[in-house]
Amino acid sequence: MDKxxxxxxxxxxxxxxxxxxxxxxxxxxxxxxSTKTADFAKAFPGxxxxxxxxxxxxxxMAAGLAASGKVVYxxxxxxxxxGRAFEQVRNSLAYGRxxxxxxxxxxxxxVGEDGGSHQSVEDIATMRSIPNMTVVVPADGMSARKAVLxxxxxxxxxxxxxxxxxIPLLYDETSDFQIGRGIxxxxxxxxxxxxxxxxxxxxxxxxxxxxxxxxxxxVVDMHTIKPLDEELIIRKARETGAIVTAEEHSIIGGLGxxxxxxxxxxxxxxVYRLGIEDKFGQSGSPDELLDYYxxxxxxxxxxxxxxxxxxx
Amino acid sequence: MREINQAIIDDVAGKARxxxxxxxxxxxxxGSGHTGGSLSAADIVASLYFWxxxxxxxxxxxxxxxxxxxxxxxxxxxxxxxxAEKGYFxxxxxxxxxxxxxxxxxxxxxxxxxxxxxxxxxxxQGISWAVGMALAxxxxxxxxxxxxxxxxGELEEGMVWEASMAAAQYHxxxxxxxxxxxxxxxxxxxxxxxxxxxxxxxFKAFGWKVIEINGHQVGEIMEAINRAQEVKGKPTxxxxxxxxxxxxxxxxxxxxxxxxxxKPEEAKRAILELSE
Numbered sequence: 001m002d003k004x005x006x007x008x009x010x011x012x013x014x015x016x017x018x019x020x021x022x023x024x025x026x027x028x029x030x031x032x033x034s035t036k037t038a039d040f041a042k043a044f045p046g047x048x049x050x051x052x053x054x055x056x057x058x059x060x061m062a063a064g065l066a067a068s069g070k071v072v073y074x075x076x077x078x079x080x081x082x083g084r085a086f087e088q089v090r091n092s093l094a095y096g097r098x099x100x101x102x103x104x105x106x107x108x109x110x111v112g113e114d115g116g117s118h119q120s121v122e123d124i125a126t127m128r129s130i131p132n133m134t135v136v137v138p139a140d141g142m143s144a145r146k147a148v149l150x151x152x153x154x155x156x157x158x159x160x161x162x163x164x165x166x167i168p169l170l171y172d173e174t175s176d177f178q179i180g181r182g183i184x185x186x187x188x189x190x191x192x193x194x195x196x197x198x199x200x201x202x203x204x205x206x207x208x209x210x211x212x213x214x215x216x217x218x219v220v221d222m223h224t225i226k227p228l229d230e231e232l233i234i235r236k237a238r239e240t241g242a243i244v245t246a247e248e249h250s251i252i253g254g255l256g257x258x259x260x261x262x263x264x265x266x267x268x269x270x271v272y273r274l275g276i277e278d279k280f281g282q283s284g285s286p287d288e289l290l291d292y293y294x295x296x297x298x299x300x301x302x303x304x305x306x307x308x309x310x311x312x
Numbered sequence: 313m314r315e316i317n318q319a320i321i322d323d324v325a326g327k328a329r330x331x332x333x334x335x336x337x338x339x340x341x342x343g344s345g346h347t348g349g350s351l352s353a354a355d356i357v358a359s360l361y362f363w364x365x366x367x368x369x370x371x372x373x374x375x376x377x378x379x380x381x382x383x384x385x386x387x388x389x390x391x392x393x394x395x396a397e398k399g400y401f402x403x404x405x406x407x408x409x410x411x412x413x414x415x416x417x418x419x420x421x422x423x424x425x426x427x428x429x430x431x432x433x434x435x436x437q438g439i440s441w442a443v444g445m446a447l448a449x450x451x452x453x454x455x456x457x458x459x460x461x462x463x464x465g466e467l468e469e470g471m472v473w474e475a476s477m478a479a480a481q482y483h484x485x486x487x488x489x490x491x492x493x494x495x496x497x498x499x500x501x502x503x504x505x506x507x508x509x510x511x512x513x514x515f516k517a518f519g520w521k522v523i524e525i526n527g528h529q530v531g532e533i534m535e536a537i538n539r540a541q542e543v544k545g546k547p548t549x550x551x552x553x554x555x556x557x558x559x560x561x562x563x564x565x566x567x568x569x570x571x572x573x574x575k576p577e578e579a580k581r582a583i584l585e586l587s588e
Binding site: 046049051052054056057060061062065066068088091092096 | 381421433434436437439440444446451471481
């Protein structure tokens with residue numbers, strides 16, 4: 001299976017977008033080689049602005065540019081974009097409903113060796129709690145590309161969560177990616193796996209293995225956390241009666257939290273949340289860390305078996 | 313360079329007086345709000361809207377307009393009064409300040425009021441917006457200018473200096489910032505709470521042209537703006553010495569008037585003083 005990091009796809013998509021629209025401005029905070037905005041900087045130097053190591057001003061300047069008709073893609077690591085500059089994202093971008101796409105890379109524990117200080121595990125929760133924000137967590141390079149292009153046309157602020165490691169490509173050019181619409185990748189009546197980001201591919205793998213055991217599991221790529229595809233979640237809750245969510249994020253307030261909110265209100269069924277159990281990350285290789293925090297195929301299968309067993 | 317003569321100065325000073333009267337009236341009506349820092353900025357804001365800036369109240373989104381960002385967003389009344397006087401919206405709106413459903417929020421909201429360029433109130437953020445707007449002007453090769461008004465206490469925010477560094481890095485000579493230097497913040501005198509001094513030297517060190525003036529002398533404000541417009545390759549900051557509560561004797565230079573609205577009797581007295 002071909003692999004690509006969502007940040008690599010992001011860099012290429014920005015160049016594509018820059019060629020299509022003159023009003024696209026890309027910004028970074030001294031991490032352009034890592035976030036891959038350097039590709040755009042090379043192609044369109046006049047429309048690239050480096051804020052230096054100053055994330056608050058990165059977001060503040062983005063607001064001023066957007067208020068002057070630019071569509072701004074502003075990048076740094078997720079922990080800084082959503083943490084250091086949280087209040088700027090809230091008060092300048094979201095309160096002012098400005099056309100700035102905060103495209104943060106190196107989200108989650110797969111930052112790896114840099115350790116817990118650089119691993120955002122709470123960014124989905126904080127970003128989705130802000131009014132006016134759209135939150136997208138693509139599952140592969142193709143959907144990251146499509147998200148970059150789609151967000152251009154989606155007026156208003158957005159948070160695009162991207163990753164460092166290469167992950168399997170799940171989609172091709174013809175796939176249908178729409179903001180706010182989850183994608184049902186696999187049908188099965190025993191339980192539903194709802195995932196985002198790099199956990200989608202792992203859920204698919206888990207579902208295929210479970211199928212050989214006779215367990216039929218649906219798999220949903222919930223790439224948009226906000227606005228959430230509630231209709232799809234409710235339908236899957238009714239069809240399968242049990243949901244397991246999976247995300248490279250805290251179990252508090254992220255995709256799992258959002259799914260629970262919907263299910264509780266409209267169709268209460270058991271929901272297990274697979275994610276990081278209210279802990280900070282640490283140094284290690286990305287794969288070691290995913291295993292350490294239980295973000296692997298084995299844990300997905302274990303949760304599915306357990307939730308089905310408890311259903312009976 | 314725009315013309316300055318006594319008649320023009322008198323005319324703008326008259327506008328500042330009207331703005332101050334409106335500030336008192338709207339705050340008294342609202343029963344809360346930031347009186348002192350609105351009054352201290354009235355001469356600067358009047359000079360901008362009634363002399364310096366190219367704007368069109370009928371077409372607030374005119375692409376080539378000059379922009380004004382009230383970075384010290386708590387002084388919203390001075391901005392609202394100027395915008396109403398300029399004709400951006402009906403004067404009756406002023407009576408609705410801070411009331412439920414009013415477009416005139418406690419701090420300016422760009423989505424609710426024509427002419428408000430930036431949603432500010434969280435200190436330090438407006439100057440970054442202004443830098444972004446000036447950058448956009450450079451990218452688009454437009455001739456508009458961006459004016460920003462900072463509070464002196466606001467200079468305690470680290471973000472102000474991030475923005476200042478960027479403005480110099482990108483040679484934003486289309487950006488002119490004012491510091492409304494009234495020497496007071498909520499908890500007392502700046503020098504006692506957290507001194508941003510030396511303000512002029514700091515901006516110089518950050519690569520800005522610095523002009524120091526009396527912020528209540530309209531002629532000085534105008535001359536400073538003319539000088540700032542001639543500066544090439546760097547942004548300019550006009551450090552304007554002001555008096556908090558300027559124009560109302562019992563409010564002047566008193567920190568307790570930072571975030572308090574005048575009661576009806578006080579408002580009456582203030583209006584009387586401002587009508588003399």
